[in-house]
Amino acid sequence: MELIVQVCVSGLLLGGIYALISIGLNLIFGVVRIINFAHGEMVMVAMYLTFWLNYFFGMDPYVSTLIVLPVMFLFGVIIQRIIVQPIQNSSANMKIFATVALSLILQNVALIVCKGNFRTVQVSYGMGTMEWGGIFISIPRLVAFFAALLSISLLYYFLKNTYTGKALRAIVEDHTIARLMGVKVQKLYLLAFGIGCAFSALGGVLLMPFSSVYPTVGIPFTLIAFIVVVLGGLGSMGGTFLAGLFIGVVEAVGGTYVSPALKEAIYFGIFIIAILIRPQGIFGKGKGSEEVGLK
Amino acid sequence: MRNNKLKTAAAIFLLGLLAVPLYFTSTFVLHMFTLVFFYIALTAAWNIPAFGGKFSLGHAAFFGLGGYTAAILYVKLGISPFIGVVAGTFVAMLGGVILSFPLVRLKGPFFTLASIAFAEVLRMVAVDWRSLTNGSVGINIPFKPSWLNLTFTSGAPFYYMALGLALLVIGLAWWIRSSSLGYHLRAAAADEDAARALGINTAKAHFMGLMWSSGLTGMIAVFYVFYNYVLEPGTAFSMDLFSLQPAMNGIIGGMGTVWGPVIGAIIMTPLGEFLRFYLGTIQQGLNFVVYGLMLIAVVNFVPGGIVSLIEPWFKKKKSGDSSAADN
Amino acid sequence: MDDLLVVKDLTKNFGGLAAVSEVSFEVRRGEILGLIGPNGAGKTTLFNLISGLLASDRGSIKLEGEDLTKKPPYKRSAMGVGRTFQVVRPFDMTVLENVMVPTFAHYKTSKEAKEKAFEILKMVRMDKLADKMPANLTLAQRKRIEVARALATKPKLLLLDEVLAGLNPTEVAENLPLIRQVRDSGVTILFIEHLMDAMMAISERVLVMDQGVLIACGTPDEVTSDRCVITAYLGEEAPGC
Numbered sequence: 119m120e121l122i123v124q125v126c127v128s129g130l131l132l133g134g135i136y137a138l139i140s141i142g143l144n145l146i147f148g149v150v151r152i153i154n155f156a157h158g159e160m161v162m163v164a165m166y167l168t169f170w171l172n173y174f175f176g177m178d179p180y181v182s183t184l185i186v187l188p189v190m191f192l193f194g195v196i197i198q199r200i201i202v203q204p205i206q207n208s209s210a211n212m213k214i215f216a217t218v219a220l221s222l223i224l225q226n227v228a229l230i231v232c233k234g235n236f237r238t239v240q241v242s243y244g245m246g247t248m249e250w251g252g253i254f255i256s257i258p259r260l261v262a263f264f265a266a267l268l269s270i271s272l273l274y275y276f277l278k279n280t281y282t283g284k285a286l287r288a289i290v291e292d293h294t295i296a297r298l299m300g301v302k303v304q305k306l307y308l309l310a311f312g313i314g315c316a317f318s319a320l321g322g323v324l325l326m327p328f329s330s331v332y333p334t335v336g337i338p339f340t341l342i343a344f345i346v347v348v349l350g351g352l353g354s355m356g357g358t359f360l361a362g363l364f365i366g367v368v369e370a371v372g373g374t375y376v377s378p379a380l381k382e383a384i385y386f387g388i389f390i391i392a393i394l395i396r397p398q399g400i401f402g403k404g405k406g407s408e409e410v411g412l413k
Numbered sequence: 414m415r416n417n418k419l420k421t422a423a424a425i426f427l428l429g430l431l432a433v434p435l436y437f438t439s440t441f442v443l444h445m446f447t448l449v450f451f452y453i454a455l456t457a458a459w460n461i462p463a464f465g466g467k468f469s470l471g472h473a474a475f476f477g478l479g480g481y482t483a484a485i486l487y488v489k490l491g492i493s494p495f496i497g498v499v500a501g502t503f504v505a506m507l508g509g510v511i512l513s514f515p516l517v518r519l520k521g522p523f524f525t526l527a528s529i530a531f532a533e534v535l536r537m538v539a540v541d542w543r544s545l546t547n548g549s550v551g552i553n554i555p556f557k558p559s560w561l562n563l564t565f566t567s568g569a570p571f572y573y574m575a576l577g578l579a580l581l582v583i584g585l586a587w588w589i590r591s592s593s594l595g596y597h598l599r600a601a602a603a604d605e606d607a608a609r610a611l612g613i614n615t616a617k618a619h620f621m622g623l624m625w626s627s628g629l630t631g632m633i634a635v636f637y638v639f640y641n642y643v644l645e646p647g648t649a650f651s652m653d654l655f656s657l658q659p660a661m662n663g664i665i666g667g668m669g670t671v672w673g674p675v676i677g678a679i680i681m682t683p684l685g686e687f688l689r690f691y692l693g694t695i696q697q698g699l700n701f702v703v704y705g706l707m708l709i710a711v712v713n714f715v716p717g718g719i720v721s722l723i724e725p726w727f728k729k730k731k732s733g734d735s736s737a738a739d740n
Numbered sequence: 741m742d743d744l745l746v747v748k749d750l751t752k753n754f755g756g757l758a759a760v761s762e763v764s765f766e767v768r769r770g771e772i773l774g775l776i777g778p779n780g781a782g783k784t785t786l787f788n789l790i791s792g793l794l795a796s797d798r799g800s801i802k803l804e805g806e807d808l809t810k811k812p813p814y815k816r817s818a819m820g821v822g823r824t825f826q827v828v829r830p831f832d833m834t835v836l837e838n839v840m841v842p843t844f845a846h847y848k849t850s851k852e853a854k855e856k857a858f859e860i861l862k863m864v865r866m867d868k869l870a871d872k873m874p875a876n877l878t879l880a881q882r883k884r885i886e887v888a889r890a891l892a893t894k895p896k897l898l899l900l901d902e903v904l905a906g907l908n909p910t911e912v913a914e915n916l917p918l919i920r921q922v923r924d925s926g927v928t929i930l931f932i933e934h935l936m937d938a939m940m941a942i943s944e945r946v947l948v949m950d951q952g953v954l955i956a957c958g959t960p961d962e963v964t965s966d967r968c969v970i971t972a973y974l975g976e977e978a979p980g981c
């Protein structure tokens with residue numbers, strides 16, 4: 119009994135990071151309508167940046183957000199401008215090819231530059247735990263969870279209450295609106311890609327104190343983010359958040375009670391079952407689900 | 414007249430290919446040809462669902478299922494690989510049945526994701542299920558040369574088998590594309606709703622396409638595994654070797670056409686080997702950076718793949734033929 | 741009365757918008773039935789419901805007494821419902837291949853399918869363009885591909901969605917007899933058209949839709965003198981409509 123609560127809490131906290139990464143994807147997909155197969159690689163790049171800042175300058179991972187986030191925002195903007203924008207009107211398959219290519223390039227440049235080793239950041243609080251009612255809670259995971267909650271709330275506020283945020287939401291709701299916006303829409307695309315990228319980057323930074331980075335670390339994140347977005351519903355922040363936590367818990371429970379090697383198999387199974395029985399997403403209303411084919 | 418000339422040229426070319434093992438005793442040359450044939454077959458099989466616009470990045474799943482089935486039957490139960498080929502094909506098709514759920518329910522990109530996840534899951538299962546697969550250690554095919562064991566002392570038999578497989582799959586792909594299934598898939602790729610309104614059960618067409626594709630991939634895998642003597646989860650279910658590589662060949666050659674995969678495999682296989690073994694020793698991963706750049710170039714400049722550059726030229730020749738025939 | 745198609749209380753809402761509401765009518769075997777109404781009246785949506793591309797919220801559709809309401813589009817097509825699209829949707833293949841696609845439902849080998857498709861192209865006078873790609877053709881020609889493809893399914897009921905719209909007067913004059921010819925070959929026709937003259941010239945009965953509702957039904961003369969129809973087209977409010 120104790121163990122199951124312990125496992126669920128730890129999964130829930132990890133789920134906060136998944137939610138963060140997935141919300142980045144949701145925003146990019148909702149606004150730019152591109153399936154970013156290189157999404158997990160954004161996490162990977164951010165993790166390496168965090169690692170280097172620590173390695174060369176001894177910078178604390180949490181402090182390094184001040185550098186990593188703006189850099190990754192810019193990185194997203196550049197990708198949108200030079201990779202995605204030229205093929206905006208190509209077929210869906212062409213867009214997949216382009217982002218698959220990007221993911222290949224990023225993975226293998228990472229391999230060339232950093233070699234295949236697992237890299238970790240040593241921080242004093244990396245293994246730190248606190249006890250609360252007999253349950254041990256990892257401190258970096260707890261920090262990650264609350265940082266995720268805070269940044270998602272900030273994004274939510276931005277989308278709800280600012281002019282630009284409203285414009286972004288309008289595009290997510292009805293993409294024909296994008297055509298009416300003319301020149302400005304390209305700027306919004308750049309912004310959405312930048313923000314989406316920064317969110318996944320934040321996920322990467324928050325992971326660094328308690329996990330390691332290697333060139334292919336991003337692949338599962340791409341899959342997880344898509345599963346979360348499909349479960350949570352496109353354009354639905356709340357749904358994505360809940361679905362992220364859900365996958366975190368499923369992973370932790372599956373990894374503990376079934377087999378650590380099969381945890382990904384388990385949420386893939388959930389993904390398949392979910393699209394068969396509830397194609398509109400488990401939590402969200404699934405705006406734009408028609409484009410996914412989940413009619 | 415011209416058409417006949419083309420046929421003669423093709424026949425001479427084939428005869429030349431048949432003679433290669435007689436003149437080249439270098440294992441390297443033979444290996445390279447064999448590999449190209451295997452990849453032509455794998456890419457052409459991968460390409461069948463692409464007639465219907467469906468793009469898989471998880472064909473390693475079918476490869477692994479086919480290869481593991483035959484290898485386990487042979488090594489653990491002593492069952493001949495010739496029965497293993499049938500079993501492997503069948504098991505790969507069962508994998509196809511599972512992947513057909515997302516195939517018919519999800520639009521392109523999400524099917525692609527599901528296919529990646531599917532292959533990854535099978536890889537993890539192969540690592541985890543040690544009693545059956547020996548886990549990440551893998552299975553070695555014992556070296557007992559005999560036709561029945563699909564094990565040979567020279568490279569020539571596999572050269573011919575791989576050539577045969579390549580021709581078989583090209584032939585099947587051509588046949589499928591010009592049969593009702595091919596037309597239905599192409600219609601579904603162009604406009605799913607319009608196809609449905611015209612009486613086409615598009616879900617069934619996609620399903621049939623995947624059945625052909627998965628079965629053929631599983632079958633090719635059995636031969637490939639016996640050619641290599643060894644399989645382990647990291648290679649049999651390898652994203653790089655059997656999911657990305659066929660897809661890359663197909664896209665760069667021309668996805669959804671009969672000859673695109675052939676052209677793609679002929680260009681990309683030697684290039685891949687070169688990058689992997691020559692530059693690869695200096696710098697691992699360089700080959701995929703090159704692939705990535707090529708892919709971006711294709712997407713931006715030749716969306717139809719290399720075949721779309723060659724086709725107009727070829728068509729002109731052909732229509733030239735028919736007008737010549739009229740005269 | 742021999743009714744081929746019977747539609748009853750058919751309803752479709754898009755969010756709050758009632759695109760088709762409680763529409764009931766029947767199509768008699770062998771007739772040319774016109775369907776008119778201002779833009780956005782719900783005519784195309786009605787076709788989508790009958791052909792099965794959209795699921796209806798309520799109501800029933802019966803073809804020769806058999807209920808199609810829950811059947812997928814390809815089954816409806818096999819049972820005899822053919823349609824064209826208002827916005828032409830040719831497949832990215834030659835004209836002949838476009839027509840071959842549905843032909844395979846009746847002929848298994850591609851040789852037979854090719855011959856049959858060519859016959860149909862002859863009938864719509866497109867045989868000379870068989871090897872062309874649709875993208876290189878005029879709108880009138882592409883609309884003919886739509887008709888040819890629909891005919892290749894061997895429909896009992898053919899739904900034509902604005903096959904004359906966007907054509908110049910000569911092209912209209914050329915395409916109009918085609919519709920009669922198709923009917924005379926034994927196909928019942930329900931067709932949407934904006935061109936009043938063409939509509940009146942060719943249809944035996946006319947349905948009128950406005951804002952998702954069927955507001956009139958009768959011979960062309962009856963309908964044109966109907967007060968509600970006139971207001972629907974002129975956009976004025978008339979009491980009792």
Ligand SMILES: Nc1ncnc2c1ncn2[C@@H]1O[C@H](COP(=O)(O)OP(=O)(O)O)[C@@H](O)[C@H]1O
Pocket residue numbers: 754757759777778779780781782783784785786
């Ligand atoms: N798929 C759809 N989703 C939402 N609204 C739709 C959809 N299709 C049609 N509509 C709306 O339904 C109404 C009827 O459209 P339509 O049937 O195309 O009219 P018509 O063919 O008579 O011009 C219009 O207001 C249109 O905007």
Ligand SMILES: [Mg+2]
Pocket residue numbers: 783784785826
């Ligand atoms: Mg309309």
